[in-house]
Amino acid sequence: MSSGHPRTSKNLLSFIADRFPVDKLNFHHMVEEKRVPIHRMSWGYYTGGLTALFFLIQVVTGLFLLFYYQPTVSDANISVEFISHHVAGGALIRNMHAWSSSCMIFSAIVHLLTAFAMKAFDKPREITWISGVLLLLITFAFGFTGYLLPWNQIAVNATKVGLQSVEDLSQCLPPFLAGLPRVLRETFQGEASIGQSTLGRFYAMHIVLLPLAIASLLGLHLLCVQLHGMSKGVDKETDKSERFFPFFIFKDLFIWAIVFLGLFTVSICVPFDSFLPYPLLAPYDPLAATPPGIKPEWYFYFVYYPLEMLPFPVIVALSNILMAVLFLTPWIFKGTSRRTLQTLALSATAYLIVMTLFGEQIVHFVKP
Amino acid sequence: MFPTPMLKCNSPSVFLQVTFASFIMSFGLCIQVGIAYPEFQQFSEKNSGRTTNCASCHENATGPAGNGSGQIGSLTIEEFAKLNEARTAFEPGKDVDSPILNRFGDLLIKKLGKRKVLEDRKEPAKLASDYGFQSDIDQDGIPDAQEFLDGTDPQNQHHGDAWRLFVVNINRYAPHIIAAAIGVLLLDWGFARMIGGFMAIKRARKKRST
Amino acid sequence: MMDTFLFIALPYVAFVICVIGTIIRIKKWPVSYSALSSQFLEPKALMWGSVPWHIGIVVITVGHLLAFCFPGLWQSMMGKAEILLATETIGFAAGVVCLAGLIVLILRRIGSSKVQAVTSTMDLIILGLLLAQVLLGLAVALHYKYGAAWVSGTASPYLFSLFTLQPNLQFIQDLPVAVKAHMVLAYLLILLIPFSRLIHMFAVPLQYVFRPAQNVVWNNPRHSEASEANYQQEEARREFIKGAAGITLGCGVLAIGTVDKVYNFFFGPRLSAKEEEEIMSTRLKRLQMTANQRKLELERQTSNFILVSALSDLKANEGKYFIDFNMNTAMAFAGEDGLPILMSAKCTHLGCTVSNQVDEKGQVLCPCHVSFFDVKTGKPNAGAPAKNPLPMLPWAIMDKRGKVIAERAASGQITGDTALSSIKECNVYITRDLEGKA
Incomplete structure (x- = not known):
């Protein structure tokens, strides 16, 4: 036994003990005593709750859709059509699922950015942050897998492109790993070209694996949030604060109700499919040419449009760096002031907005 | 051609x-x-x-x-x-x-x-x-x-x-949307009153303790 | 004649007397404008009688008023079976609650000597009339079902005709006696309002709910602190009651809305025979497409040659799509030399299916990221997102008897008799890339 080993394990133990203090693991501390600071960034504390609301709506509407959806290549598309056109309330429920998924991703991103700007990852909240980043990735995976299920032109072709991009990773890998992306893609795809096996796998992921993963991680995330309380959020200490229960929780519910009304109104009025050209909504035909205009959902634009403009390896490198930065944020930005963090978060927000709204124009401008 | x-x-x-x-x-x-x-x-x-x-x-x-x-x-x-x-x-x-x-x-x-x-x-x-x-x-x-x-x-x-x-x-489904709005307003009014109630309790406690 | 008196004269008389009598009574004896409470004489039975009675009668009155005041809206709502059923159930339940409360109240009037002392004859008449009215209402609800639905075609227009001073008895002529009696009793009760305790219905203490708690001000400083705390406590209680009411009502409204949207979700749609047929035929068509796909897969598993087309059917400007051995889309063109060109249609960039339409430069387009591929070589244009050429596929030309005339190997080498005259009548096949597999 080397002398280093006990010390490492001791360090690890104390790291965990700091993050999960046993004396605070009780209802009194986590709920009754918890306080929420009041300052100009206080709205940031509500973004997480909103994401949770959208997640709950996803669970409920998703369960409803399961009653009629059939995950086979021959029936998937017509079962979705059946839900929209024939089942009572089906169109509303499906639209709500689609709108809420977009809202969930949107609010999760806003949550991440505000948490970053408020330095909510600072010690002892590293685990909260990392579980949060993982939750965001799972949410993206939900979006990607769910996109395929209606089995229409845009769904299958966009998934095809997405999976092919995985295989393209091989050009960026050292030779002994070059075969790995192909194996990965074929594992997700289940067969040589995208088909019934792919649908089955995506379906299993979308309704069983990912929900299980998100539920357990969400449990950890919420436990950490309650355990450590809200971070102070601003550099200058404020003395104003309110109790989490009952004040904050009722304000949270207040906002949930209004947001629900907005979601309901939008879902009942605007079918989500309306934003796509109708040729893309036709059932997938493996023998026909790919129709023009295949694009991922809007929340992937921030990586899709750069992918159109920059060489693939550059994008891969950039996203690897981004991932590393996201996971190591609590340590990289340990000493950074919240002012700097806010600037960083603002510039990230600006990038996301510009790329999502004007990405197409930028691509056109760069590559006429 | x-x-x-x-x-x-x-x-x-x-x-x-x-x-x-x-x-x-x-x-x-x-x-x-x-x-x-x-x-x-x-x-x-x-x-x-x-x-x-x-x-x-x-x-x-x-x-x-x-x-x-x-x-x-x-x-x-x-x-x-x-x-x-x-x-x-x-x-x-x-x-x-x-x-x-x-x-x-x-x-x-x-x-x-x-x-x-x-x-x-x-x-x-x-x-x-x-x-x-x-x-x-x-x-x-x-x-x-x-x-x-x-x-x-x-x-x-x-x-x-x-x-x-x-x-x-929004015209076609106006009754549904209005009904939902009424429900949400009632709910939010209830939440606000609940907060008001807890505020009052807080004030009562403060009075008692002084 | 009798009808004219009961259903035209009586309502007008009752209404006029009710209005004038009430005004006179309020002006002359304002103190009597109340329910003449006997709560302090006997509170217990009163609670079990008065509370259910009032809850029930308020629900029922609101229901009746809605049906009469908004017949159009009411009818459109009752057109839905689930709403009709819910309305009938709620109405009947409220009626039963009324009846129970009323019986308790009557027993109390008769049973308690203290209450009897303040009971007038009018009180007993009113109780009797109300009992009869409630019983009649329940009987009608039981015997002539779905009154909530048929009322909008009978009683509603009749009452409307009364209000517009153009009484029309046609609407209620064929109504059953019980219903007519229910109406007559209602007119009698309206008529008696100014002469009885019923007048208290115009004195509902609604402001009680909204007025602030009363803060008792003490001169004694010892008390004043405690009283402020008590006042806040009282305030909190009121807020909680309001909050609970708001949340309950809000949840109730939202729950009704949710049930309205999803109630029929689980039962599945009721389709017409034509819709059913359309859906079935689409499903069958899709299943056949899947079956064809499976057949293609099986064929590609088992044979080394797959028929693409007759050579003479191939065109130079439009590719014919087919499925290659890897179940990817490929296309076939006629080359300038008369030999076929078979190339993969799976874009080497991100796997979209390339268009089969050849433009004037002899190129085909991948629509996903706009790469142009040269049909002769498969090479992408300079600067295209796709870097690699579309792979050329090996083919064989066989005559009608299955004899291979010419062949293109995976390496690109063409062997056999390529003279136009000898291959003109032949078919084009793709061949399994045996060398490539090995």
């Missing part, structure tokens, strides 16, 4: 390379077919900035030629008879049930007559006004002619210009 698509549009935002490609595609898909009229599709796309295909008026998304379903190559003898009958509808008013046209296509021929449709090829925008803004096949609240101008599906109730659908549906 192959026309180069000319793009003149005031809003460059919508006409990007992908759309550009779609033009080439659609030219390719419809121009082959001597009897189909791609002018209307081109106009619809240009007018709306959306990609469309032949399924706007035809049974088959790739147009009437070919041997897929709803295409000339796969018609039965009875269907051919129907097709030939439909082809004689030069003047408006004749009930048309063409095996290669969808309901919008049939109605177009019925309302305008084939002669007029052929004439409108020179000025595709006139097709909408000639057809009129009364008929709404899919009952989504947007007239077929408007859907033609918008480049949306006239036969799909859940497809249309998002803003127009919003305006239509």
Whole structure:
């Protein structure tokens, strides 16, 4: 036994003990005593709750859709059509699922950015942050897998492109790993070209694996949030604060109700499919040419449009760096002031907005 | 032999390379077919900035030629008879049930007559006004002619210009939305009162302790 | 004659007397404008009688008023079976609650000597009339079902005709006696309002709910602190009651809305025979497409040659799509030399299916990211997102008897008799890339 080993394990133990203090693991501390600071960034504390609301709506509407959806290549598309056109309330429920998924991703991103700007990852909240980043990735995976299920032109072709991009990773890998992306893609795809096996796998992921993963991680995330309380959020200490229960929780519910009304109104009025050209909504035909205009959902634009403009390896490198930065944020930005963090978060927000709204124009401008 | 698509549009935002490609595609898909009229599709796309295909008026998304379903190559003898009958509808008013046209296509021929449709090829925008803004096949609240101008599906109730659908549906579902708003208002009023109650308790405790 | 008196004269008389009598009574004896509470004489039975009675009668009155005041809205709502059923159930339940409360109240009037002392004859008459009215209402609800639905075609227009001073008895002529009696009793009760305790219905203490708690001000400083705390406590209690009411009502409204939207979701749609047929035929068509796909797969598993087309059917400007051995889309063109060109249609960039339409430069387009591929070589244009050429596929030309005339190996080498005259009548096949597999 080397002398280093006990010390490492001791360090690890104390790291965990700091993050999960046993004396605070009780209802009194986590709920009754918890306080929420009041300052100009206080709205940031509500973004997480909103994401949770959208997640709950996803669970409920998703369960409803399961009653009629059939995950086979021959029936998937017509079962979705059946839900929209024939089942009572089906169109509303499906639209709500689609709108809420977009809202969930949107609010999760806003949550991440505000948490970053408020330095909510600072010690002892590293685990909260990392579980949060993982939750965001799972949410993206939900979006990607769910996109395929209606089995229409845009769904299958966009998934095809997405999976092919995985295989393209091989050009960026050292030779002994070059075969790995192909194996990965074929594992997700289940067969040589995208088909019934792919649908089955995506379906299993979308309704069983990912929900299980998100539920357990969400449990950890919420436990950490309650355990450590809200971070102070601003550099200058404020003395104003309110109790989490009952004040904050009722304000949270207040906002949930209004947001629900907005979601309901939008879902009942605007079918989500309306934003796509109708040729893309036709059932997938493996023998026909790919129709023009295949694009991922809007929340992937921030990586899709750069992918159109920059060489693939550059994008891969950039996203690897981004991932590393996201996971190591609590340590990289340990000493950074919240002012700097806010600037960083603002510039990230600006990038996301510009790329999502004007990405197409930028691509056109760069590559006429 | 192959026309180069000319793009003149005031809003460059919508006409990007992908759309550009779609033009080439659609030219390719419809121009082959001597009897189909791609002018209307081109106009619809240009007018709306959306990609469309032949399924706007035809049974088959790739147009009437070919041997897929709803295409000339796969018609039965009875269907051919129907097709030939439909082809004689030069003047408006004749009930048309063409095996290669969808309901919008049939109605177009019925309302305008084939002669007029052929004439409108020179000025595709006139097709909408000639057809009129009364008929709404899919009952989504947007007239077929408007859907033609918008480049949306006239036969799909859940497809249309998002803003127009919003305006239509907010009126259509007003009772539901108002009821939901009342429910949410009551709920929020309750939450606010709950907060008020807890505030009062806090004040009472403070008074007691002083 | 009798009808004219009961259903035209009586209502007008009752209404006029009710209005004038009430005004006179309020002006002359304002103190009597109340329910003449006997709560302090006997509170217990009163609670079990008065509370259910009032809850029930308020629900029922609101229901009746809605049906009469908004017949159009009411009818459109009752057109839905589930709403009709819910309305009938709620109405009947409220009626039963009324009846129970009323019986307790009557027993109390009769049973308690203290209460009897303040009971007037009018009180007993009113109780009797109300009992009869409630019983009649329940009987009608039981015997002539779905009154909530038929009322909008009978009683509603009749009452409307009364209000517009153009009484029309046609609407209620064929109504059953019980219903007519229910109406007559209602007119009698309206008529008696100014002469009885019923007048208290115009004195509902609604402001009680909204007025602030009363803060008792003490002169004694010892008390004043405690009283402020008590006041806040009282305030909190009121807020909680309001909050609970708001949340309950809000949840109730939202729950009704949710049930309205999803109630029929689980039962599946009721389709017409034509819709059913359309859906079935589409499903069958899709299944056949899948079956064809499976057949293609099986064929590609088992044979080394797959028929693409007759050589004479291939065109130079439009590719014919087919499925290659890897179940990817491929296309076939006629080359300038008369030999076929078979190339993969799976874009080497991100796997979209390339268009089969050849433009004037002899190129085909991948619509996803706009790469142009040369048909002769498969090479992408300079600057295209796709870097690699579309792979050329090996093919074989066989005559009608299955004899291979010419062949293109995976390496690109063409062997056999390529003279136009000898291959003109032949078919084009793709061949399994045996060398490539090995």
